[in-house]
Amino acid sequence: MEYISTNRVARKMSARLLLNNLSKFIFLLATFFGIFVLGVLIYRVVSQGIGWLNVDFLTGRLSTQADRAGIMGAILGTFWLMMVVVPVTMFLGIGTAIYLELYAKKGRLQSFIQTNISNLAGVPSIVYGILGLTVFVRTLDFGNIVLAGGLTMSLLILPIVIVVSQEALRSVPQHLSEASYGMGATKWQTIQKVILPVALPGILTGAILSLSRAIGETAPLVVIGIPALLLPFPGSILDKFTVLPMQIYYWTLDSSLMAEYANLAAATIIVLLVALLILNSTAIIIRNKFQKRY
Amino acid sequence: MTLLKERIGDVQLRVMDNTNWRKPVYETNGLNLWYGASHALKNINLSINEKEVTAIIGPSGCGKSTYLKTLNRMVEMVPDVNISGNITFKGNNILGKEMPVEMLRSKVGMVFQKPNPFPKSIYENIAFGPKIHGIKNKATLDMIVEDSLKKAALWDEVKDRLHKSAYGLSGGQQQRLCIARCLAIDPEVILMDEPTSALDPVSTHKVEELISSIKNDVTIAIVTHNMQQASRISDRTAFFLNGEIIEVNSTATIFNNPNDRLTNDYINGRFG
Incomplete structure (x- = not known):
C-alpha cells in the first residue's frame, strides 16, 4: 500500500514551487512599501526645507517674518523638556519594573497592576494631555511651564518604559541570580550587581526609543496650552517653552496665511528627524556595546 | 575528666553508627517538605559530616536535589513550599528566623547542574563573593582570586586571561570556575547539584579530581545521577527514593554490601 503517490507529488510540484517564490515576493513588497513611503516623505521634506536650513535659522528667535524666523527657542524647549522627562521616566520606569518583576508577589494585585500598565500604554496621548492640564497645570498650578509639560510627557511614556524594562529584567537567566544568591548575596546586591548589568542594554534601548517618542509628541502639549507666540528662550525647567513638533504644528497651520511658513515647518522637520536619528543610533550603539562586552 | 567524657562520648557515637566517625556539620531531623500538595521529602534524618564527601543518589524526582537546596534554603525560592522538621548547621537551627539566609550561604557554597558563571571577567567572577561580603582591598582580592583558582586547579589555564570573559572558557573550565568562585568565600560546606551532568x-x-583535592579543607555534599561517580569520590552515600531515605552508609558498604534490597536493586541498575 502506497500512501504517497509519486504522480500526485509531481503534478502538485510546480504549483508549490510557484507559491514558494510568490510568498517571498509578497513579503518583500510589504517591506518596500514602508521604505517607499519613508523615501517620499524625506524627499519632500528635504527638498522643501533644506534651503531654509542655516545657522541663523537654528540659532534665531521666532519671528513673524519667515526669512528672519529661527528655532533656537524650540530646540532649547525640547532640551529642557528632556531634562525633566529623562530622569523622571528612568527612575520611575525602571523602579516600577524592578518592583513588579523582582519584588512583587505574583498574585491578583500584581496582575491587576500589570494589566493596567499594559492598557495605559495604549491610551491616546491627548488623554494624557488632559490629565496633565488638570493635575500639573491647574491643580498644582504650575502653569504651562517645562516642568508641567515634562511630567505630562513622562506619564505618557512611562508605561512603555515599564513594560520594556520588565521584559529586559525577565530575560535575565535565572541561573545567574541563583549563583548570586548561592554566594550569600542579598536581593539588592543580586539586582545591582548581576541582574541590572545584564538587563541594562535592553532597558536603555527601550527607554531611548520611548524618549524619541516623547520628543516627537505634540497632542498633549497642545492640550496643556503651549503657546506659539514669540517667546524668550527657556533657561530652566520653570520657564514657559515650546518644542520642535509644536513649532512644526503651528507653522503648518499658519501656512495658509503665509506660504513660506510651510518651508520653515519642513526645515524644522529635518532638524527633528536628525535629532531622532541621533537618539535611535545611540540606542543601537549602546545595545551593541554592552552586548559585545561578553 | 572532661577530656575523658568527650572521649566516652566519641566512642559511644562510634558504636551507634560505625560510619559516623566525624563531627556532623549538618544534622537533619524529621524533615518534611511539600511543594503545594505534593510531599517531596518525607521524614528525612541525615547528617553531613565534616570534611567528608557525602553523595546523595537516587532516581529522578526522588527529592535529592530538593534536599540539597534545603540545606542552603534555596528551595524557598520556589513558590508554595512548606517545610517542617529540623536542620542544624554547626548546631544552629537554619530553618527559623534566627539566622539570615545570607549568613548561612556565606558559609555554604553551591555548584549547580549547568555551569553558571556571571557574564563578567574570570577575575570578577571569583572576586564577586568576597566583594559582596565587603572585601574592597585590591591586593587582598588579587590574592583570593589567585588562591581560589589554584585550589580549583584552573590557575595555569587562565592566569593569562584573568580579565577576559568567563564565557570564553570551555564548559568544564566554567564548572571549575564556579567551584573556584565558591572557594573564594572560604566556605565550610559546598553543595553540588549534579555538577558534572x-x-x-x-x-x-x-x-572529580578537584573534589578529591579540596575535600580535606571543605565538607562536600554532592547530588549525582552517576553511581560510578558516587562510588569513586564519596565517603558516605545516602540513597533517596520517592522522597524518603532508604539507606545511609559508608560508600563501600552501599556499593558492595548494602543493607536494603532496594539499594541493591538500584545500584545494580534494576530500576531508576
Missing part, C-alpha cells in the same frame, strides 16, 4: 568525560574527571 552537563560535562564530557574528560571534564568530569577533572571536576
Whole structure:
C-alpha cells in the first residue's frame, strides 16, 4: 500500500514551487512599501526645507517674518523638556519594573497592576494631555511651564518604559541570580550587581526609543496650552517653552496665511528627524556595546 | 575528666553508627517538605559530616536535589513550599528566623547542574563573593582570586586571561570556575547539584579530581545521577527514593554490601 503517490507529488510540484517564490515576493513588497513611503516623505521634506536650513535659522528667535524666523527657542524647549522627562521616566520606569518583576508577589494585585500598565500604554496621548492640564497645570498650578509639560510627557511614556524594562529584567537567566544568591548575596546586591548589568542594554534601548517618542509628541502639549507666540528662550525647567513638533504644528497651520511658513515647518522637520536619528543610533550603539562586552 | 567524657562520648557515637566517625556539620531531623500538595521529602534524618564527601543518589524526582537546596534554603525560592522538621548547621537551627539566609550561604557554597558563571571577567567572577561580603582591598582580592583558582586547579589555564570573559572558557573550565568562585568565600560546606551532568568525560574527571583535592579543607555534599561517580569520590552515600531515605552508609558498604534490597536493586541498575 502506497500512501504517497509519486504522480500526485509531481503534478502538485510546480504549483508549490510557484507559491514558494510568490510568498517571498509578497513579503518583500510589504517591506518596500514602508521604505517607499519613508523615501517620499524625506524627499519632500528635504527638498522643501533644506534651503531654509542655516545657522541663523537654528540659532534665531521666532519671528513673524519667515526669512528672519529661527528655532533656537524650540530646540532649547525640547532640551529642557528632556531634562525633566529623562530622569523622571528612568527612575520611575525602571523602579516600577524592578518592583513588579523582582519584588512583587505574583498574585491578583500584581496582575491587576500589570494589566493596567499594559492598557495605559495604549491610551491616546491627548488623554494624557488632559490629565496633565488638570493635575500639573491647574491643580498644582504650575502653569504651562517645562516642568508641567515634562511630567505630562513622562506619564505618557512611562508605561512603555515599564513594560520594556520588565521584559529586559525577565530575560535575565535565572541561573545567574541563583549563583548570586548561592554566594550569600542579598536581593539588592543580586539586582545591582548581576541582574541590572545584564538587563541594562535592553532597558536603555527601550527607554531611548520611548524618549524619541516623547520628543516627537505634540497632542498633549497642545492640550496643556503651549503657546506659539514669540517667546524668550527657556533657561530652566520653570520657564514657559515650546518644542520642535509644536513649532512644526503651528507653522503648518499658519501656512495658509503665509506660504513660506510651510518651508520653515519642513526645515524644522529635518532638524527633528536628525535629532531622532541621533537618539535611535545611540540606542543601537549602546545595545551593541554592552552586548559585545561578553 | 572532661577530656575523658568527650572521649566516652566519641566512642559511644562510634558504636551507634560505625560510619559516623566525624563531627556532623549538618544534622537533619524529621524533615518534611511539600511543594503545594505534593510531599517531596518525607521524614528525612541525615547528617553531613565534616570534611567528608557525602553523595546523595537516587532516581529522578526522588527529592535529592530538593534536599540539597534545603540545606542552603534555596528551595524557598520556589513558590508554595512548606517545610517542617529540623536542620542544624554547626548546631544552629537554619530553618527559623534566627539566622539570615545570607549568613548561612556565606558559609555554604553551591555548584549547580549547568555551569553558571556571571557574564563578567574570570577575575570578577571569583572576586564577586568576597566583594559582596565587603572585601574592597585590591591586593587582598588579587590574592583570593589567585588562591581560589589554584585550589580549583584552573590557575595555569587562565592566569593569562584573568580579565577576559568567563564565557570564553570551555564548559568544564566554567564548572571549575564556579567551584573556584565558591572557594573564594572560604566556605565550610559546598553543595553540588549534579555538577558534572552537563560535562564530557574528560571534564568530569577533572571536576572529580578537584573534589578529591579540596575535600580535606571543605565538607562536600554532592547530588549525582552517576553511581560510578558516587562510588569513586564519596565517603558516605545516602540513597533517596520517592522522597524518603532508604539507606545511609559508608560508600563501600552501599556499593558492595548494602543493607536494603532496594539499594541493591538500584545500584545494580534494576530500576531508576
